Amino acid sequence: MSRRIGLLAMLVSVCAPRVGQAQVGSVDRTWPAGETNAVSIQARHASVHIDVWNRSEVRVRKSDPHARQRLRINRSASRGFFIVVRPEESAEPGRALNDTIFVTVPRKSRVSVQTSTGSVTVLGVEGDVRLESFFDSCVYKGDAERVFVTAYHGTTRVEAGRAREVVVTSGSGDVHVNTGRGGVRIQTVNGDIDVVSMDPLDSADVRSTFGSIAFAATISSEATVALESHSGDVELTLDEDVRARLQLDTYLGAIHNDRGPSAPARPWGSGGWSRVEFALNGGGAIVTASSFRGDIRLRRPE
Amino acid sequence: MISRHLHRKKLYAYLEDEVDSAARRSIEGHLERCASCRGRLAEAQALLSRLQDLTGPATPSRDLWPEIEDQVGGAEPSVRSLEASHTHVKRHAPTGQRQIRDRVRGRWSIAAAATLLIIAGGILATVRSGSNPEEQRSAPLVGRTVPGEPGGTGTVTAADVDGVYQPIIARLRHLVDERSEQLGWDLAASAQDDLASIGAALADIREALRLDPDSRELLEKLDEGYQQHIWLLERLASVARL
Numbered sequence: 001m002s003r004r005i006g007l008l009a010m011l012v013s014v015c016a017p018r019v020g021q022a023q024v025g026s027v028d029r030t031w032p033a034g035e036t037n038a039v040s041i042q043a044r045h046a047s048v049h050i051d052v053w054n055r056s057e058v059r060v061r062k063s064d065p066h067a068r069q070r071l072r073i074n075r076s077a078s079r080g081f082f083i084v085v086r087p088e089e090s091a092e093p094g095r096a097l098n099d100t101i102f103v104t105v106p107r108k109s110r111v112s113v114q115t116s117t118g119s120v121t122v123l124g125v126e127g128d129v130r131l132e133s134f135f136d137s138c139v140y141k142g143d144a145e146r147v148f149v150t151a152y153h154g155t156t157r158v159e160a161g162r163a164r165e166v167v168v169t170s171g172s173g174d175v176h177v178n179t180g181r182g183g184v185r186i187q188t189v190n191g192d193i194d195v196v197s198m199d200p201l202d203s204a205d206v207r208s209t210f211g212s213i214a215f216a217a218t219i220s221s222e223a224t225v226a227l228e229s230h231s232g233d234v235e236l237t238l239d240e241d242v243r244a245r246l247q248l249d250t251y252l253g254a255i256h257n258d259r260g261p262s263a264p265a266r267p268w269g270s271g272g273w274s275r276v277e278f279a280l281n282g283g284g285a286i287v288t289a290s291s292f293r294g295d296i297r298l299r300r301p302e
Numbered sequence: 303m304i305s306r307h308l309h310r311k312k313l314y315a316y317l318e319d320e321v322d323s324a325a326r327r328s329i330e331g332h333l334e335r336c337a338s339c340r341g342r343l344a345e346a347q348a349l350l351s352r353l354q355d356l357t358g359p360a361t362p363s364r365d366l367w368p369e370i371e372d373q374v375g376g377a378e379p380s381v382r383s384l385e386a387s388h389t390h391v392k393r394h395a396p397t398g399q400r401q402i403r404d405r406v407r408g409r410w411s412i413a414a415a416a417t418l419l420i421i422a423g424g425i426l427a428t429v430r431s432g433s434n435p436e437e438q439r440s441a442p443l444v445g446r447t448v449p450g451e452p453g454g455t456g457t458v459t460a461a462d463v464d465g466v467y468q469p470i471i472a473r474l475r476h477l478v479d480e481r482s483e484q485l486g487w488d489l490a491a492s493a494q495d496d497l498a499s500i501g502a503a504l505a506d507i508r509e510a511l512r513l514d515p516d517s518r519e520l521l522e523k524l525d526e527g528y529q530q531h532i533w534l535l536e537r538l539a540s541v542a543r544l
Contacts, residue, residue: 153492172492189496210499230503231307269513
Protein backbone atom coordinates (compact mmCIF):
# COMPACT_ATOMS: atom_id res chain seq x y z
CA MET A 1 0.00 0.00 0.00
CA SER A 2 2.71 2.44 1.01
CA ARG A 3 4.61 1.56 -2.17
CA ARG A 4 1.51 2.40 -4.25
CA ILE A 5 1.16 5.73 -2.49
CA GLY A 6 4.80 6.44 -3.09
CA LEU A 7 4.50 5.64 -6.80
CA LEU A 8 1.38 7.76 -7.03
CA ALA A 9 3.13 10.66 -5.35
CA MET A 10 6.08 10.31 -7.73
CA LEU A 11 3.73 10.23 -10.72
CA VAL A 12 1.94 13.37 -9.52
CA SER A 13 5.18 15.20 -8.93
CA VAL A 14 6.40 14.40 -12.44
CA CYS A 15 3.15 15.21 -14.24
CA ALA A 16 1.91 18.22 -12.29
CA PRO A 17 2.67 21.63 -13.76
CA ARG A 18 5.57 23.16 -11.95
CA VAL A 19 5.65 26.76 -10.98
CA GLY A 20 8.98 28.46 -11.58
CA GLN A 21 9.81 26.39 -14.61
CA ALA A 22 10.26 28.04 -18.01
CA GLN A 23 7.50 27.09 -20.43
CA VAL A 24 8.30 27.06 -24.14
CA GLY A 25 6.26 26.19 -27.22
CA SER A 26 2.56 25.57 -26.63
CA VAL A 27 1.40 25.91 -23.06
CA ASP A 28 -1.93 25.08 -21.44
CA ARG A 29 -1.55 24.69 -17.72
CA THR A 30 -3.76 25.29 -14.70
CA TRP A 31 -2.69 25.96 -11.14
CA PRO A 32 -4.55 26.63 -7.87
CA ALA A 33 -5.00 30.39 -7.54
CA GLY A 34 -3.88 30.64 -3.93
CA GLU A 35 -5.22 33.07 -1.37
CA THR A 36 -3.87 36.39 -2.63
CA ASN A 37 -5.83 36.33 -5.89
CA ALA A 38 -3.07 38.45 -7.41
CA VAL A 39 -1.82 37.89 -10.93
CA SER A 40 0.98 39.99 -12.42
CA ILE A 41 2.22 39.60 -15.95
CA GLN A 42 5.24 41.24 -17.46
CA ALA A 43 5.70 40.77 -21.17
CA ARG A 44 7.89 42.55 -23.64
CA HIS A 45 6.63 41.57 -27.06
CA ALA A 46 3.62 39.49 -26.19
CA SER A 47 0.00 40.55 -26.09
CA VAL A 48 -1.96 39.51 -23.04
CA HIS A 49 -5.61 38.53 -22.93
CA ILE A 50 -7.20 37.90 -19.53
CA ASP A 51 -10.70 36.63 -18.81
CA VAL A 52 -12.37 35.10 -15.77
CA TRP A 53 -14.03 31.92 -14.63
CA ASN A 54 -15.75 30.72 -11.48
CA ARG A 55 -12.92 28.49 -10.37
CA SER A 56 -10.15 29.18 -7.88
CA GLU A 57 -7.52 28.39 -10.45
CA VAL A 58 -5.31 30.24 -12.87
CA ARG A 59 -5.05 28.89 -16.38
CA VAL A 60 -2.28 30.00 -18.72
CA ARG A 61 -2.34 29.27 -22.44
CA LYS A 62 0.01 30.05 -25.25
CA SER A 63 -1.09 28.31 -28.36
CA ASP A 64 1.44 29.21 -31.01
CA PRO A 65 4.18 26.58 -30.85
CA HIS A 66 6.34 28.59 -33.21
CA ALA A 67 6.31 31.77 -31.19
CA ARG A 68 9.75 32.41 -29.86
CA GLN A 69 8.51 33.34 -26.44
CA ARG A 70 9.35 31.76 -23.12
CA LEU A 71 7.07 31.89 -20.10
CA ARG A 72 8.34 31.80 -16.58
CA ILE A 73 5.67 31.45 -13.95
CA ASN A 74 6.36 32.09 -10.29
CA ARG A 75 3.99 31.96 -7.39
CA SER A 76 4.34 33.01 -3.81
CA ALA A 77 2.01 33.34 -0.88
CA SER A 78 2.46 37.10 -0.68
CA ARG A 79 2.63 38.04 -4.37
CA GLY A 80 0.42 35.50 -6.00
CA PHE A 81 1.23 34.61 -9.58
CA PHE A 82 3.96 36.40 -11.40
CA ILE A 83 4.29 35.53 -15.08
CA VAL A 84 7.18 36.76 -17.17
CA VAL A 85 7.07 36.40 -20.94
CA ARG A 86 10.30 36.98 -22.75
CA PRO A 87 11.78 36.12 -26.12
CA GLU A 88 13.91 33.05 -26.34
CA GLU A 89 17.56 33.90 -26.27
CA SER A 90 18.06 32.82 -29.88
CA ALA A 91 15.11 34.85 -31.15
CA GLU A 92 15.71 38.03 -33.08
CA PRO A 93 14.29 40.97 -31.16
CA GLY A 94 11.56 42.90 -32.89
CA ARG A 95 7.85 43.17 -33.21
CA ALA A 96 7.55 40.04 -35.30
CA LEU A 97 7.88 38.19 -32.03
CA ASN A 98 4.43 39.24 -30.96
CA ASP A 99 2.40 36.43 -29.51
CA THR A 100 -0.70 36.32 -27.33
CA ILE A 101 -0.78 34.84 -23.86
CA PHE A 102 -4.25 33.86 -22.64
CA VAL A 103 -4.79 33.80 -18.91
CA THR A 104 -8.00 32.87 -17.12
CA VAL A 105 -8.26 33.95 -13.50
CA PRO A 106 -10.81 33.87 -10.68
CA ARG A 107 -13.30 36.73 -11.05
CA LYS A 108 -12.16 38.54 -7.89
CA SER A 109 -8.49 38.55 -8.86
CA ARG A 110 -6.29 41.60 -8.77
CA VAL A 111 -4.51 41.89 -12.08
CA SER A 112 -1.43 43.79 -13.18
CA VAL A 113 -0.13 43.60 -16.75
CA GLN A 114 2.87 45.35 -18.22
CA THR A 115 3.91 44.99 -21.85
CA SER A 116 5.94 46.94 -24.36
CA THR A 117 4.80 46.15 -27.89
CA GLY A 118 1.81 43.94 -27.15
CA SER A 119 -1.80 44.78 -26.48
CA VAL A 120 -3.57 44.15 -23.21
CA THR A 121 -7.18 43.02 -22.91
CA VAL A 122 -8.79 42.29 -19.56
CA LEU A 123 -12.42 41.20 -19.37
CA GLY A 124 -14.57 40.60 -16.31
CA VAL A 125 -11.94 40.92 -13.60
CA GLU A 126 -13.42 42.50 -10.47
CA GLY A 127 -10.31 43.14 -8.37
CA ASP A 128 -8.05 46.14 -8.97
CA VAL A 129 -6.76 46.28 -12.54
CA ARG A 130 -3.49 47.88 -13.61
CA LEU A 131 -2.58 47.86 -17.27
CA GLU A 132 0.41 49.21 -19.12
CA SER A 133 1.35 49.07 -22.78
CA PHE A 134 3.70 51.35 -24.64
CA PHE A 135 2.82 50.62 -28.25
CA ASP A 136 -0.50 48.90 -28.38
CA SER A 137 -4.02 49.12 -27.01
CA CYS A 138 -5.20 48.65 -23.45
CA VAL A 139 -8.76 47.43 -23.03
CA TYR A 140 -10.68 46.73 -19.85
CA LYS A 141 -14.33 45.79 -19.53
CA GLY A 142 -15.83 44.68 -16.25
CA ASP A 143 -16.88 45.61 -12.75
CA ALA A 144 -13.55 46.43 -11.13
CA GLU A 145 -13.60 49.10 -8.46
CA ARG A 146 -10.28 50.60 -9.51
CA VAL A 147 -8.72 50.66 -12.96
CA PHE A 148 -5.31 52.18 -13.69
CA VAL A 149 -3.97 52.38 -17.23
CA THR A 150 -0.65 53.74 -18.40
CA ALA A 151 -0.52 53.80 -22.17
CA TYR A 152 1.58 55.62 -24.66
CA HIS A 153 0.94 54.97 -28.33
CA GLY A 154 -2.14 52.79 -28.38
CA THR A 155 -5.80 53.41 -27.75
CA THR A 156 -7.21 52.91 -24.28
CA ARG A 157 -10.77 51.70 -23.74
CA VAL A 158 -12.24 51.29 -20.29
CA GLU A 159 -15.80 50.20 -19.58
CA ALA A 160 -16.11 50.03 -15.83
CA GLY A 161 -19.63 50.92 -14.81
CA ARG A 162 -19.06 50.21 -11.13
CA ALA A 163 -15.62 51.71 -10.77
CA ARG A 164 -14.83 54.03 -7.90
CA GLU A 165 -11.64 55.18 -9.57
CA VAL A 166 -10.41 55.17 -13.16
CA VAL A 167 -7.00 56.65 -13.89
CA VAL A 168 -5.52 56.78 -17.39
CA THR A 169 -2.34 58.45 -18.58
CA SER A 170 -1.36 58.30 -22.23
CA GLY A 171 0.91 59.98 -24.74
CA SER A 172 -0.47 59.95 -28.26
CA GLY A 173 -3.16 57.30 -27.80
CA ASP A 174 -6.84 58.18 -27.65
CA VAL A 175 -8.74 57.37 -24.47
CA HIS A 176 -12.36 56.22 -24.23
CA VAL A 177 -13.81 55.77 -20.75
CA ASN A 178 -17.29 54.68 -19.82
CA THR A 179 -17.61 54.65 -16.08
CA GLY A 180 -19.90 55.59 -13.22
CA ARG A 181 -20.16 56.51 -9.56
CA GLY A 182 -16.67 57.45 -8.49
CA GLY A 183 -13.86 59.50 -9.92
CA VAL A 184 -11.97 59.59 -13.18
CA ARG A 185 -8.58 61.12 -13.94
CA ILE A 186 -7.29 61.12 -17.50
CA GLN A 187 -4.34 62.83 -19.10
CA THR A 188 -2.94 62.65 -22.63
CA VAL A 189 -0.51 64.62 -24.73
CA ASN A 190 -1.90 64.19 -28.25
CA GLY A 191 -4.69 61.73 -27.68
CA ASP A 192 -8.35 62.66 -27.81
CA ILE A 193 -10.42 61.82 -24.75
CA ASP A 194 -14.05 60.96 -24.34
CA VAL A 195 -15.77 60.21 -21.08
CA VAL A 196 -19.26 58.80 -20.67
CA SER A 197 -21.04 57.96 -17.46
CA MET A 198 -24.57 56.74 -16.86
CA ASP A 199 -24.30 56.84 -13.06
CA PRO A 200 -23.44 60.08 -11.26
CA LEU A 201 -19.72 60.76 -11.21
CA ASP A 202 -18.25 62.33 -8.08
CA SER A 203 -15.17 63.80 -9.71
CA ALA A 204 -13.44 64.12 -13.05
CA ASP A 205 -10.05 65.57 -13.87
CA VAL A 206 -9.47 65.31 -17.62
CA ARG A 207 -6.57 67.01 -19.37
CA SER A 208 -4.90 66.93 -22.76
CA THR A 209 -2.29 69.06 -24.45
CA PHE A 210 -3.32 68.70 -28.10
CA GLY A 211 -6.27 66.36 -27.93
CA SER A 212 -9.92 67.25 -27.75
CA ILE A 213 -12.12 66.34 -24.80
CA ALA A 214 -15.72 65.17 -24.97
CA PHE A 215 -17.44 64.74 -21.64
CA ALA A 216 -20.99 63.41 -21.57
CA ALA A 217 -21.55 62.23 -18.07
CA THR A 218 -24.09 62.31 -15.34
CA ILE A 219 -22.57 64.06 -12.34
CA SER A 220 -23.60 64.26 -8.72
CA SER A 221 -24.58 67.61 -7.22
CA GLU A 222 -21.40 67.44 -5.07
CA ALA A 223 -19.09 66.63 -7.97
CA THR A 224 -16.00 68.53 -9.01
CA VAL A 225 -15.21 68.37 -12.72
CA ALA A 226 -12.18 69.90 -14.44
CA LEU A 227 -11.74 69.56 -18.20
CA GLU A 228 -8.73 71.20 -19.79
CA SER A 229 -7.00 71.11 -23.16
CA HIS A 230 -4.38 73.39 -24.60
CA SER A 231 -5.16 73.15 -28.30
CA GLY A 232 -8.20 70.89 -28.47
CA ASP A 233 -11.88 71.67 -28.15
CA VAL A 234 -13.66 70.83 -24.92
CA GLU A 235 -17.26 69.69 -25.23
CA LEU A 236 -19.56 69.03 -22.28
CA THR A 237 -22.98 67.49 -22.35
CA LEU A 238 -24.72 67.68 -19.00
CA ASP A 239 -28.14 66.40 -17.97
CA GLU A 240 -31.05 68.87 -18.09
CA ASP A 241 -31.59 68.61 -14.34
CA VAL A 242 -27.94 68.86 -13.33
CA ARG A 243 -27.26 71.20 -10.44
CA ALA A 244 -23.93 72.85 -11.08
CA ARG A 245 -21.92 76.04 -11.13
CA LEU A 246 -19.87 76.31 -14.30
CA GLN A 247 -16.82 78.27 -15.35
CA LEU A 248 -15.87 78.11 -19.03
CA ASP A 249 -12.56 79.64 -20.13
CA THR A 250 -10.70 80.00 -23.40
CA TYR A 251 -7.80 82.21 -24.40
CA LEU A 252 -8.15 82.19 -28.19
CA GLY A 253 -11.22 80.08 -28.87
CA ALA A 254 -14.94 80.74 -28.62
CA ILE A 255 -17.46 79.68 -26.02
CA HIS A 256 -20.60 78.08 -27.45
CA ASN A 257 -23.17 77.63 -24.77
CA ASP A 258 -26.60 76.06 -25.25
CA ARG A 259 -27.51 76.77 -21.64
CA GLY A 260 -26.14 80.17 -20.80
CA PRO A 261 -24.00 83.04 -22.09
CA SER A 262 -21.56 82.52 -24.96
CA ALA A 263 -18.44 84.43 -25.95
CA PRO A 264 -16.75 84.98 -29.31
CA ALA A 265 -13.17 84.08 -30.10
CA ARG A 266 -10.59 86.76 -29.51
CA PRO A 267 -7.31 87.38 -31.31
CA TRP A 268 -3.90 87.48 -29.71
CA GLY A 269 -3.28 90.49 -27.53
CA SER A 270 -6.91 91.41 -26.98
CA GLY A 271 -6.98 91.02 -23.24
CA GLY A 272 -6.48 87.51 -22.01
CA TRP A 273 -9.05 84.90 -21.18
CA SER A 274 -12.68 84.83 -22.21
CA ARG A 275 -14.65 83.56 -19.26
CA VAL A 276 -18.27 82.65 -18.71
CA GLU A 277 -19.60 81.80 -15.25
CA PHE A 278 -23.15 80.76 -14.47
CA ALA A 279 -25.24 78.28 -12.50
CA LEU A 280 -27.62 75.57 -13.65
CA ASN A 281 -30.62 74.73 -11.48
CA GLY A 282 -29.28 76.72 -8.56
CA GLY A 283 -25.76 75.31 -8.57
CA GLY A 284 -24.17 72.43 -6.73
CA ALA A 285 -21.39 70.61 -8.55
CA ILE A 286 -18.41 72.68 -9.63
CA VAL A 287 -17.53 72.32 -13.29
CA THR A 288 -14.67 74.06 -15.08
CA ALA A 289 -13.80 73.67 -18.74
CA SER A 290 -10.80 75.40 -20.24
CA SER A 291 -8.82 75.51 -23.47
CA PHE A 292 -6.09 77.84 -24.62
CA ARG A 293 -6.68 77.58 -28.37
CA GLY A 294 -9.77 75.45 -28.61
CA ASP A 295 -13.47 76.17 -28.34
CA ILE A 296 -15.60 75.34 -25.32
CA ARG A 297 -19.04 73.91 -26.00
CA LEU A 298 -21.77 73.18 -23.51
CA ARG A 299 -24.53 71.09 -25.07
CA ARG A 300 -27.90 69.85 -24.01
CA PRO A 301 -28.35 66.08 -24.07
CA GLU A 302 -29.94 64.81 -27.27
CA MET B 303 -11.96 81.99 -34.28
CA ILE B 304 -8.22 81.66 -34.67
CA SER B 305 -7.66 78.15 -35.90
CA ARG B 306 -6.00 75.69 -33.61
CA HIS B 307 -2.73 73.99 -34.40
CA LEU B 308 -3.00 71.18 -36.85
CA HIS B 309 -3.28 67.78 -35.27
CA ARG B 310 -0.28 65.58 -35.84
CA LYS B 311 -2.41 62.98 -37.60
CA LYS B 312 -3.46 65.62 -40.09
CA LEU B 313 0.11 66.79 -40.58
CA TYR B 314 1.35 63.29 -41.29
CA ALA B 315 -1.61 62.58 -43.57
CA TYR B 316 -0.76 65.77 -45.45
CA LEU B 317 2.90 64.82 -45.76
CA GLU B 318 2.02 61.35 -46.98
CA ASP B 319 -0.50 62.71 -49.48
CA GLU B 320 -3.42 61.01 -47.79
CA VAL B 321 -5.77 63.99 -47.67
CA ASP B 322 -8.30 65.10 -50.24
CA SER B 323 -7.97 68.37 -52.11
CA ALA B 324 -10.29 70.32 -49.81
CA ALA B 325 -8.40 69.21 -46.72
CA ARG B 326 -5.12 69.97 -48.45
CA ARG B 327 -6.26 73.53 -49.21
CA SER B 328 -7.40 73.96 -45.62
CA ILE B 329 -4.12 72.68 -44.23
CA GLU B 330 -2.05 74.82 -46.55
CA GLY B 331 -4.15 77.83 -45.63
CA HIS B 332 -3.44 77.20 -41.97
CA LEU B 333 0.25 76.63 -42.62
CA GLU B 334 0.51 79.98 -44.34
CA ARG B 335 -0.74 81.69 -41.19
CA CYS B 336 0.79 79.56 -38.46
CA ALA B 337 4.54 79.58 -37.91
CA SER B 338 4.25 77.01 -35.17
CA CYS B 339 2.64 74.45 -37.46
CA ARG B 340 5.10 75.23 -40.22
CA GLY B 341 7.84 74.41 -37.74
CA ARG B 342 6.12 71.17 -36.75
CA LEU B 343 5.67 70.29 -40.39
CA ALA B 344 9.36 70.84 -41.04
CA GLU B 345 10.23 68.66 -38.07
CA ALA B 346 7.87 65.95 -39.25
CA GLN B 347 9.36 66.09 -42.73
CA ALA B 348 12.85 65.78 -41.31
CA LEU B 349 11.76 62.93 -39.10
CA LEU B 350 10.11 61.03 -41.93
CA SER B 351 13.19 61.55 -44.00
CA ARG B 352 15.38 60.09 -41.26
CA LEU B 353 12.98 57.23 -40.73
CA GLN B 354 13.10 56.31 -44.40
CA ASP B 355 16.77 55.58 -43.90
CA LEU B 356 15.96 52.98 -41.31
CA THR B 357 15.27 49.46 -42.43
CA GLY B 358 13.37 46.93 -40.39
CA PRO B 359 12.34 47.13 -36.78
CA ALA B 360 14.52 48.69 -34.18
CA THR B 361 16.92 46.30 -32.57
CA PRO B 362 17.97 46.80 -28.99
CA SER B 363 21.68 47.10 -28.61
CA ARG B 364 21.66 44.39 -25.96
CA ASP B 365 19.39 41.94 -24.28
CA LEU B 366 17.36 43.90 -21.76
CA TRP B 367 15.60 40.99 -20.19
CA PRO B 368 18.13 40.20 -17.50
CA GLU B 369 17.34 43.62 -16.05
CA ILE B 370 13.66 42.84 -16.10
CA GLU B 371 14.20 39.54 -14.42
CA ASP B 372 16.22 41.31 -11.78
CA GLN B 373 13.18 43.47 -11.20
CA VAL B 374 10.98 40.44 -11.03
CA GLY B 375 13.00 39.28 -8.08
CA GLY B 376 11.58 42.20 -6.11
CA ALA B 377 8.05 42.65 -4.92
CA GLU B 378 5.58 43.31 -7.74
CA PRO B 379 7.67 45.69 -9.81
CA SER B 380 4.95 46.30 -12.35
CA VAL B 381 2.50 47.32 -9.67
CA ARG B 382 5.07 49.63 -8.16
CA SER B 383 5.92 51.27 -11.45
CA LEU B 384 2.30 51.80 -12.31
CA GLU B 385 1.61 53.32 -8.95
CA ALA B 386 4.59 55.58 -9.36
CA SER B 387 3.29 56.84 -12.66
CA HIS B 388 -0.03 57.57 -11.07
CA THR B 389 1.37 59.48 -8.17
CA HIS B 390 -0.90 62.36 -7.48
CA VAL B 391 1.13 65.26 -6.20
CA LYS B 392 -0.94 67.54 -4.07
CA ARG B 393 -0.20 71.20 -3.93
CA HIS B 394 -0.62 73.92 -1.42
CA ALA B 395 -4.13 75.01 -0.66
CA PRO B 396 -5.44 77.58 -3.12
CA THR B 397 -6.72 80.99 -2.22
CA GLY B 398 -8.65 83.87 -3.67
CA GLN B 399 -10.50 83.96 -6.92
CA ARG B 400 -9.07 80.70 -8.13
CA GLN B 401 -10.97 78.74 -5.53
CA ILE B 402 -13.39 77.13 -7.95
CA ARG B 403 -10.70 76.11 -10.32
CA ASP B 404 -8.37 74.87 -7.66
CA ARG B 405 -10.99 72.79 -5.93
CA VAL B 406 -11.09 70.60 -8.95
CA ARG B 407 -7.47 70.85 -9.90
CA GLY B 408 -5.37 67.77 -9.44
CA ARG B 409 -1.74 67.27 -10.21
CA TRP B 410 -0.21 64.42 -12.09
CA SER B 411 3.35 63.55 -11.94
CA ILE B 412 5.92 60.88 -11.59
CA ALA B 413 7.94 59.58 -8.76
CA ALA B 414 11.19 60.28 -10.54
CA ALA B 415 10.32 63.96 -10.69
CA ALA B 416 9.14 64.14 -7.11
CA THR B 417 12.03 66.22 -5.92
CA LEU B 418 11.65 68.58 -8.79
CA LEU B 419 7.99 68.91 -8.14
CA ILE B 420 8.57 69.78 -4.51
CA ILE B 421 10.76 72.62 -5.70
CA ALA B 422 8.31 73.58 -8.41
CA GLY B 423 5.50 73.32 -5.89
CA GLY B 424 7.36 75.88 -3.87
CA ILE B 425 7.40 78.24 -6.80
CA LEU B 426 3.76 77.70 -7.57
CA ALA B 427 2.92 78.16 -3.93
CA THR B 428 4.35 81.60 -4.30
CA VAL B 429 2.44 82.13 -7.51
CA ARG B 430 -0.78 81.08 -5.87
CA SER B 431 -0.40 82.52 -2.41
CA GLY B 432 0.62 85.89 -3.83
CA SER B 433 0.13 88.37 -1.06
CA ASN B 434 -0.01 85.92 1.78
CA PRO B 435 3.42 86.02 3.43
CA GLU B 436 2.31 83.75 6.27
CA GLU B 437 1.63 80.96 3.86
CA GLN B 438 4.99 81.52 2.23
CA ARG B 439 6.83 81.43 5.51
CA SER B 440 5.20 78.14 6.34
CA ALA B 441 6.82 76.62 3.26
CA PRO B 442 10.57 76.91 3.76
CA LEU B 443 11.39 75.79 0.23
CA VAL B 444 9.70 78.79 -1.25
CA GLY B 445 12.27 81.31 -0.16
CA ARG B 446 15.12 79.17 -1.41
CA THR B 447 13.67 78.29 -4.75
CA VAL B 448 12.63 81.60 -6.19
CA PRO B 449 15.66 83.16 -7.84
CA GLY B 450 16.22 86.70 -6.72
CA GLU B 451 13.51 86.48 -4.11
CA PRO B 452 15.20 85.26 -0.93
CA GLY B 453 12.20 86.08 1.18
CA GLY B 454 9.84 84.37 -1.19
CA THR B 455 7.56 87.37 -1.24
CA GLY B 456 8.17 88.73 -4.70
CA THR B 457 6.56 88.09 -8.05
CA VAL B 458 7.44 84.87 -9.78
CA THR B 459 8.11 85.22 -13.47
CA ALA B 460 8.13 82.84 -16.38
CA ALA B 461 11.91 83.00 -16.26
CA ASP B 462 11.82 81.70 -12.68
CA VAL B 463 9.71 78.74 -13.74
CA ASP B 464 11.94 78.14 -16.75
CA GLY B 465 14.97 78.24 -14.51
CA VAL B 466 13.67 75.48 -12.31
CA TYR B 467 12.44 73.12 -14.97
CA GLN B 468 14.77 73.49 -17.88
CA PRO B 469 17.90 71.95 -16.31
CA ILE B 470 15.86 68.91 -15.28
CA ILE B 471 14.35 68.62 -18.72
CA ALA B 472 17.78 68.90 -20.30
CA ARG B 473 19.04 66.01 -18.18
CA LEU B 474 16.01 63.86 -18.93
CA ARG B 475 16.27 64.68 -22.62
CA HIS B 476 19.90 63.61 -22.59
CA LEU B 477 18.89 60.33 -20.95
CA VAL B 478 16.19 59.70 -23.55
CA ASP B 479 18.57 60.54 -26.39
CA GLU B 480 21.10 58.09 -25.02
CA ARG B 481 18.49 55.35 -25.05
CA SER B 482 16.68 56.41 -28.19
CA GLU B 483 17.83 53.51 -30.31
CA GLN B 484 15.89 51.21 -28.01
CA LEU B 485 12.65 53.06 -28.68
CA GLY B 486 12.04 51.85 -32.20
CA TRP B 487 11.28 54.18 -35.04
CA ASP B 488 7.52 54.38 -34.62
CA LEU B 489 7.66 55.22 -30.94
CA ALA B 490 10.49 57.65 -31.62
CA ALA B 491 8.32 59.37 -34.24
CA SER B 492 5.39 59.54 -31.88
CA ALA B 493 7.61 60.81 -29.10
CA GLN B 494 9.03 63.56 -31.29
CA ASP B 495 5.51 64.54 -32.17
CA ASP B 496 4.38 64.62 -28.56
CA LEU B 497 7.42 66.60 -27.50
CA ALA B 498 6.78 69.04 -30.34
CA SER B 499 3.18 69.41 -29.20
CA ILE B 500 4.23 70.25 -25.69
CA GLY B 501 6.87 72.61 -27.06
CA ALA B 502 4.22 74.39 -29.11
CA ALA B 503 1.94 74.65 -26.08
CA LEU B 504 4.76 76.10 -23.98
CA ALA B 505 5.55 78.57 -26.77
CA ASP B 506 1.90 79.67 -26.78
CA ILE B 507 1.92 80.21 -23.06
CA ARG B 508 5.21 82.12 -23.15
CA GLU B 509 3.81 84.38 -25.86
CA ALA B 510 0.72 85.01 -23.77
CA LEU B 511 2.92 85.71 -20.74
CA ARG B 512 4.89 88.21 -22.77
CA LEU B 513 1.62 90.09 -23.25
CA ASP B 514 0.44 89.55 -19.71
CA PRO B 515 3.48 88.80 -17.54
CA ASP B 516 1.58 88.92 -14.25
CA SER B 517 -1.05 86.33 -15.10
CA ARG B 518 -1.13 83.60 -12.47
CA GLU B 519 -3.23 81.41 -14.70
CA LEU B 520 -0.65 81.53 -17.43
CA LEU B 521 2.17 80.82 -15.00
CA GLU B 522 0.26 77.84 -13.75
CA LYS B 523 -0.24 76.65 -17.29
CA LEU B 524 3.47 77.05 -17.92
CA ASP B 525 4.08 74.94 -14.85
CA GLU B 526 1.62 72.31 -16.04
CA GLY B 527 3.21 72.24 -19.46
CA TYR B 528 6.62 71.64 -17.93
CA GLN B 529 5.24 68.90 -15.72
CA GLN B 530 3.77 67.18 -18.72
CA HIS B 531 7.06 67.56 -20.56
CA ILE B 532 8.82 65.87 -17.68
CA TRP B 533 6.22 63.12 -17.46
CA LEU B 534 6.67 62.40 -21.13
CA LEU B 535 10.46 62.33 -20.99
CA GLU B 536 10.44 60.12 -17.94
CA ARG B 537 8.02 57.80 -19.65
CA LEU B 538 10.22 57.60 -22.71
CA ALA B 539 13.25 56.94 -20.57
CA SER B 540 11.42 54.11 -18.86
CA VAL B 541 10.29 52.49 -22.11
CA ALA B 542 13.81 52.66 -23.36
CA ARG B 543 14.92 50.83 -20.23
CA LEU B 544 12.33 48.14 -20.82
